[in-house]
Amino acid sequence: MRLANIIQLGVKELRGLARDPMLAVLIVYAFTLSIYTASTAMPETLNNAAIAVVDEDQSPVSSRILTAFYPPYFSIPKIISQHEMDRRMDSGLDTFALDIPPNFQRDLLAGKAPTIQLNVDATRMTQAFSGGGYVQSIVSGEVSEYLNRYRGNTTVPVDLALRSRFNPSLDKGWFGAINNVISSITMLSIVLTGAALIREREHGTIEHLLVMPITPTEIMISKIWSMGLVVLVASTVSLVFIVQGLLKVPIQGSLILFFAGTVLQLFATTSLGIFLATIAGSMPQFGLLLMLTLLPLRVLSGGVTPRESMPQIIQDIMLAAPDTHFVILAQAILFRGAGLDVVWPQFLALLIIGVVLFAFSLHRFRQFLR
Amino acid sequence: MTKAPDGSNDNTRAAPVASLARVGLSYGKTRALDDVSLDIPPGIMVGLIGPDGVGKSSLLSLIAGARAVQQGRVEVLGGDIADTKHRNLTCPRIAYMPQGLGKNLYPTLSVFENIDFFGRLFGQDRQERQRRIDDLLERTGLAPFPDRPAGKLSGGMKQKVGLCCALIHDPDLLILDEPTTGVDPLSRRQFWELIDDIRGERPGMSVIVATAYMEEAERFDWLVAMDAGRVLATGTPAELLSRTGAANLDAAFVALLPEERRQGHHEVVIPPRPDKGETEFAIEAEHVTMRFGDFTAVDNVSFQIPRGEIFGFLGSNGCGKTTTMKMLTGLLAASEGTAKLFGHEVDPNDIEVRRKVGYMSQAFSLYSELTVRQNLDLHARLFNLPPDTIPARIADMAARFDLKAIMDALPDALPLGIRQRLSLAVAMIHAPDILILDEPTSGVDPVARDGFWQILSDLSRNDGVTIFVSTHFMNEAELCDRISLMHAGKVLVSDTPKGIVEQKSAASLEEAFITYLEEAIGKQSPPASPRPTQREEADGAVAPPTAPSATRRAFDPRRMLAYTQREALELRRDPIRATLAILGSVILMFVIGYGINMDVENLSFAVLDRDDTTISRDYTLQIAGSRYFTEKAPITDYNDLDRRMSNGELSLALEIPPGFGRDVSRGKSVEIGAWIDGASPSRAETVRGYVQGMHQTWLTQKARELYGGAATVGQFQIALRYRYNPGVDSLIAMVPAVIPLLLMLIPSMLAVLSVVREKELGSIVNFYVTPVTRFEFILGKQLPYVALAMLNFVMLTAFAVIVFGVPLTGSFLTLALAALLYVVTATGIGLLISSFISSQIAAIFGTALITLIPAVQYSGIIDPVSSLQGMGAYIGQIYPATYFVTIARGTFSKALGFNDLAASFIPLLIAIPVLTGMTVAFLKKQAA
Numbered sequence A: 001m002r003l004a005n006i007i008q009l010g011v012k013e014l015r016g017l018a019r020d021p022m023l024a025v026l027i028v029y030a031f032t033l034s035i036y037t038a039s040t041a042m043p044e045t046l047n048n049a050a051i052a053v054v055d056e057d058q059s060p061v062s063s064r065i066l067t068a069f070y071p072p073y074f075s076i077p078k079i080i081s082q083h084e085m086d087r088r089m090d091s092g093l094d095t096f097a098l099d100i101p102p103n104f105q106r107d108l109l110a111g112k113a114p115t116i117q118l119n120v121d122a123t124r125m126t127q128a129f130s131g132g133g134y135v136q137s138i139v140s141g142e143v144s145e146y147l148n149r150y151r152g153n154t155t156v157p158v159d160l161a162l163r164s165r166f167n168p169s170l171d172k173g174w175f176g177a178i179n180n181v182i183s184s185i186t187m188l189s190i191v192l193t194g195a196a197l198i199r200e201r202e203h204g205t206i207e208h209l210l211v212m213p214i215t216p217t218e219i220m221i222s223k224i225w226s227m228g229l230v231v232l233v234a235s236t237v238s239l240v241f242i243v244q245g246l247l248k249v250p251i252q253g254s255l256i257l258f259f260a261g262t263v264l265q266l267f268a269t270t271s272l273g274i275f276l277a278t279i280a281g282s283m284p285q286f287g288l289l290l291m292l293t294l295l296p297l298r299v300l301s302g303g304v305t306p307r308e309s310m311p312q313i314i315q316d317i318m319l320a321a322p323d324t325h326f327v328i329l330a331q332a333i334l335f336r337g338a339g340l341d342v343v344w345p346q347f348l349a350l351l352i353i354g355v356v357l358f359a360f361s362l363h364r365f366r367q368f369l370r
Numbered sequence B: 001m002t003k004a005p006d007g008s009n010d011n012t013r014a015a016p017v018a019s020l021a022r023v024g025l026s027y028g029k030t031r032a033l034d035d036v037s038l039d040i041p042p043g044i045m046v047g048l049i050g051p052d053g054v055g056k057s058s059l060l061s062l063i064a065g066a067r068a069v070q071q072g073r074v075e076v077l078g079g080d081i082a083d084t085k086h087r088n089l090t091c092p093r094i095a096y097m098p099q100g101l102g103k104n105l106y107p108t109l110s111v112f113e114n115i116d117f118f119g120r121l122f123g124q125d126r127q128e129r130q131r132r133i134d135d136l137l138e139r140t141g142l143a144p145f146p147d148r149p150a151g152k153l154s155g156g157m158k159q160k161v162g163l164c165c166a167l168i169h170d171p172d173l174l175i176l177d178e179p180t181t182g183v184d185p186l187s188r189r190q191f192w193e194l195i196d197d198i199r200g201e202r203p204g205m206s207v208i209v210a211t212a213y214m215e216e217a218e219r220f221d222w223l224v225a226m227d228a229g230r231v232l233a234t235g236t237p238a239e240l241l242s243r244t245g246a247a248n249l250d251a252a253f254v255a256l257l258p259e260e261r262r263q264g265h266h267e268v269v270i271p272p273r274p275d276k277g278e279t280e281f282a283i284e285a286e287h288v289t290m291r292f293g294d295f296t297a298v299d300n301v302s303f304q305i306p307r308g309e310i311f312g313f314l315g316s317n318g319c320g321k322t323t324t325m326k327m328l329t330g331l332l333a334a335s336e337g338t339a340k341l342f343g344h345e346v347d348p349n350d351i352e353v354r355r356k357v358g359y360m361s362q363a364f365s366l367y368s369e370l371t372v373r374q375n376l377d378l379h380a381r382l383f384n385l386p387p388d389t390i391p392a393r394i395a396d397m398a399a400r401f402d403l404k405a406i407m408d409a410l411p412d413a414l415p416l417g418i419r420q421r422l423s424l425a426v427a428m429i430h431a432p433d434i435l436i437l438d439e440p441t442s443g444v445d446p447v448a449r450d451g452f453w454q455i456l457s458d459l460s461r462n463d464g465v466t467i468f469v470s471t472h473f474m475n476e477a478e479l480c481d482r483i484s485l486m487h488a489g490k491v492l493v494s495d496t497p498k499g500i501v502e503q504k505s506a507a508s509l510e511e512a513f514i515t516y517l518e519e520a521i522g523k524q525s526p527p528a529s530p531r532p533t534q535r536e537e538a539d540g541a542v543a544p545p546t547a548p549s550a551t552r553r554a555f556d557p558r559r560m561l562a563y564t565q566r567e568a569l570e571l572r573r574d575p576i577r578a579t580l581a582i583l584g585s586v587i588l589m590f591v592i593g594y595g596i597n598m599d600v601e602n603l604s605f606a607v608l609d610r611d612d613t614t615i616s617r618d619y620t621l622q623i624a625g626s627r628y629f630t631e632k633a634p635i636t637d638y639n640d641l642d643r644r645m646s647n648g649e650l651s652l653a654l655e656i657p658p659g660f661g662r663d664v665s666r667g668k669s670v671e672i673g674a675w676i677d678g679a680s681p682s683r684a685e686t687v688r689g690y691v692q693g694m695h696q697t698w699l700t701q702k703a704r705e706l707y708g709g710a711a712t713v714g715q716f717q718i719a720l721r722y723r724y725n726p727g728v729d730s731l732i733a734m735v736p737a738v739i740p741l742l743l744m745l746i747p748s749m750l751a752v753l754s755v756v757r758e759k760e761l762g763s764i765v766n767f768y769v770t771p772v773t774r775f776e777f778i779l780g781k782q783l784p785y786v787a788l789a790m791l792n793f794v795m796l797t798a799f800a801v802i803v804f805g806v807p808l809t810g811s812f813l814t815l816a817l818a819a820l821l822y823v824v825t826a827t828g829i830g831l832l833i834s835s836f837i838s839s840q841i842a843a844i845f846g847t848a849l850i851t852l853i854p855a856v857q858y859s860g861i862i863d864p865v866s867s868l869q870g871m872g873a874y875i876g877q878i879y880p881a882t883y884f885v886t887i888a889r890g891t892f893s894k895a896l897g898f899n900d901l902a903a904s905f906i907p908l909l910i911a912i913p914v915l916t917g918m919t920v921a922f923l924k925k926q927a928a
Helices: A003-018 A021-031 A033-041 A060-067 A082-090 A104-109 A125-147 A172-202 A205-210 A216-246 A255-279 A283-300 A312-318 A322-335 A340-369 B056-064 B084-093 B111-121 B126-140 B155-167 B185-201 B237-244 B249-256 B321-329 B351-356 B372-382 B387-400 B416-428 B446-463 B497-503 B509-521 B531-542 B557-573 B575-595 B614-624 B638-646 B660-666 B681-712 B730-761 B765-769 B774-803 B812-836 B840-858 B870-878 B880-893 B898-922
Strands: A051-055 A096-100 A115-121 A158-165 B018-027 B030-040 B045-049 B071-076 B094-097 B173-177 B206-210 B222-227 B230-235 B281-292 B295-306 B310-315 B336-341 B357-360 B434-438 B466-470 B482-487 B490-495 B603-609 B629-631 B652-656 B670-677 B717-723
Touching (some): A021 A172, A021 B840, A033 A172, A033 A216, A033 B870, A051 A060, A060 A096, A060 A104, A060 A125, A082 A096, A082 A115, A096 A125, A115 A125, A125 B717, A158 B681, A172 A255, A255 A340, A283 B730, A283 B840, A322 A340, B018 B056, B030 B056, B030 B071, B030 B222, B030 B230, B094 B155, B126 B155, B155 B173, B155 B185, B185 B509, B222 B237, B222 B249, B249 B446, B281 B321, B295 B321, B295 B336, B295 B482, B295 B490, B310 B321, B321 B466, B372 B387, B372 B416, B387 B416, B416 B434, B416 B446, B482 B509, B497 B509, B557 B774, B575 B730, B575 B774, B603 B614, B603 B638, B603 B681, B614 B629, B614 B660, B670 B681, B730 B774, B730 B840, B730 B880, B812 B840, B880 B898
Parallel strands (some): A115 B717, A158 B670, B045 B206, B045 B222, B094 B173, B173 B206, B603 B629
Antiparallel strands (some): B018 B071, B222 B230, B281 B295, B482 B490
């Protein structure tokens, strides 16, 4: 294995990339505009959750409850009649529908413990849980404040001072921005190495390489370093100028450490790209394989929904995916300011996954060349 | 062959079939055609001759209407070809066969299916197609192989199929771009016999041919000699010969060239090899055999080539020449026998051997993305030349192969002949001892070929390089020291060229060669024999050709279905693709439906309890006892809290202040501190909701304990009803959303590649030159993928209901109708992307980017669209997935029918014409 060959072949890959302007445009888009859009689209906490109120009481308490919902958490509540409620929820217009029963205030003051009904559209999983809690505490707060005027101090004066660490306002955009950088890294690195390899085969250039004094290992490493470098540069630019600069996401930890992690991630995903290319017979097959790989990597790595909530078996399977570790590592370093002493298990895991994927791909690659 | 019956005597009177006035064409900075004015006479066979890259192909593609006219005026068949209306009217009368073996054929489709596809494009009905195809196959001698995939045919056969495709609609103008380049002499002869035959039958047909073979040009009626984007001369071959006073067309052409181009050109004469009596063999093959499955590509081949010899390898296409060469280079390992280079057996893993060999493969296989200099430099370095000698070596090569002027050009912009010279320069950069060249001069013009052979001669005679070369050109074969004739994997004869001619007592090497081949084939059904009767039959039946009528329908379902059927066939030939699409998506649905869950359980928390009383422990217990939280070891101090939160161990940390129990009892205000890990906001929100809820419950409980009945005043309950999914079951919530996701990603990817692939591999030209409209093309491409996606939809729904037990409570018909509209938009998005992207890599990346991100993030699968902001909200509102998610959730979980969901159908209905309209607008019906 000669280093010079690896460098030369890698430089060739880079030059080739520079000749596809459309691809360059897409790469720039993926690491700038796409990240920006995704980050700013993410609702902050509960944003504009659609709520409707059926006010059958029409009392001071009920109107007090009504006015307690306002943007940005909730939309201005729609006052609807009871028979409208079902239809509106069916067509997905409202996520929450609060039904204040007749004589609510009277029963409340008479100590009859009336019941307010809160309907939640459970198909909207994200808002269903956190939003349900919010609605409950807002209603409770309003009712008890109202009651304070009518009775002595019969409540327990314990306050809960809730603070979020690392992201005080729970701005999803921060997380969304990083998460999208991560998924662009994965997507691009797999596509670049995999599709480039298939193109070489379709155009017959791979055969040409084989009559030269270079080994498959050299070819593969050259693809990995060059394409990895492109993605690394793109992600650095994206993180520094878009995420930190434009989106003003505060980064707690060391960027250097994060990029060290990115290098390991790229090692694993570029190897994966080559692996996919060796099993796909043609570009359309590769395209499908890519979709079938990217989707679980994106959705199940813990970036989109929390890992804890996945069934144990999925959590275990996803431990084999580089993205899972990379998401954990990125969150720890970028948000919680963790150092290597904290994230070393993820580094180790990425390294192991990378080495295994590389060895496996190299084996497949040699057969592919035969 | 005989000239066309109506010969050249009346061509001056009739209106020209094509007439060019001051035509210019540029590709970027390269000027392909410069101020060309030309009238091409009708009804005869016109040849375009000239070196590579002088604009022959560009001229033909302009006449065929495949390329847009940039400058000047091109009139074809009595109208301006730049005028879309005229192009639409005339294109059924024109047939165009682009350059490259089988370039416009579909490799996985059979011979019959390929021709049938063209028949459909020209709107012929089944009977007519069947009759014409039978006739064409019979005449071309392809009748025995109607079911063979085009990709598996030899070069000569591919060209015959291409000709059948071109002739299926009885064109008035047949345009052939180097139809016989890379085709062996026997097939070449058959090809021209076929053309003569057809012309005999349709005397009015005009034929325009570009060719690099001068001996072919001699049989044409009228010639156009071109150089450097200009017309040098026109006239009959006899006129050209008499004008230049040359003995043959080769010489005549050279004489027509401007002075500076002619310089340095002289006929190649290779000095005889000095007989040193050497016994060292550079290349030896001993009983080499290569089998692919049960097909024997090379059968027991042996030869010995001494050092410094030029050894020629001849044979029909697909006879095993390339395979033999690959075995010598170590690219393929022989099934039997041994191949030796310099006495050492070829070992594919031996890197050192590769340094001694220079190999040039048949297809251009250098990097088209690197410049000439970069290609040379890369290979010099890969062959490990000392870095300080590289610039000199490159300069030396550039001088030797006359590449100096184009060192910084990209290979794609260069004419074939120059690219071949570059390939040779690359193969020689490391001064190898052996050169293995696979048809190095295929498609190279005569002048360049002479230059090429001069170089080979110098290498062999001066540097002692052994050269092993395959060729289809007989004049090149004559230059070799020895040649071998190969057929069907076997070597027929090995001798000096002179010896071979003498053995067969033939007039020329070509004749000897054909005699050998015909003997080997054993006179099996020569294609000519059944022809006469066939023709009579055909004449009777064809009499009024139905196809090229003047009226052209704006939308012809038959043309559209031609593409549909072709696409469907290709899908069927690639079962892996369909299987991947269907099985893969079912697996994915399961994994994702099962995996996404917003209900967070088993969150880790720990307490820093500074009070440690019954009341504080009661508070902690309230949280620890819920199914949502799992308590970890108590926190010792703030440092411990910091550390455990920053490594992600704790999602929630509580601090209970000292004197908590006492203060609660006394009714004094007190505050509990709680920290949530906000790194993952959606999880943090859920945690916050849980904690607040539990806090409230605890307070109510405590109040009742402390104040008894007084506390019941003002008590009320909130009854939480999770609708549509009472168990808040993840699978039930997610499966209806995953179906839209999968039906977006997979159909769009398949659709985009179906078009971009044709662009990258060249068959898109069929769309340019046949009467099919853009709309028919798009729709035709779309249909099979819509059908596949609907099959996918049915599978997914069935699996969701039967295997995963997700109830479908609403109307299946509504869901199916929405799915149909939705997959039309999904494939429509793919086709829209394909209309402006031309490389498959960019297409794959672009599609992944444009479908995956919006579908996952902006279409309400996870966050409702109503709460999105900025650009994302806008994308969510126009993205079709949003509406299908609503419909899928409505029909699956909410028991809704069409009336309830009608509003969500409208955006889908709007999206379809918008997407199709944009695709039609962006898609080009001609090459730019």
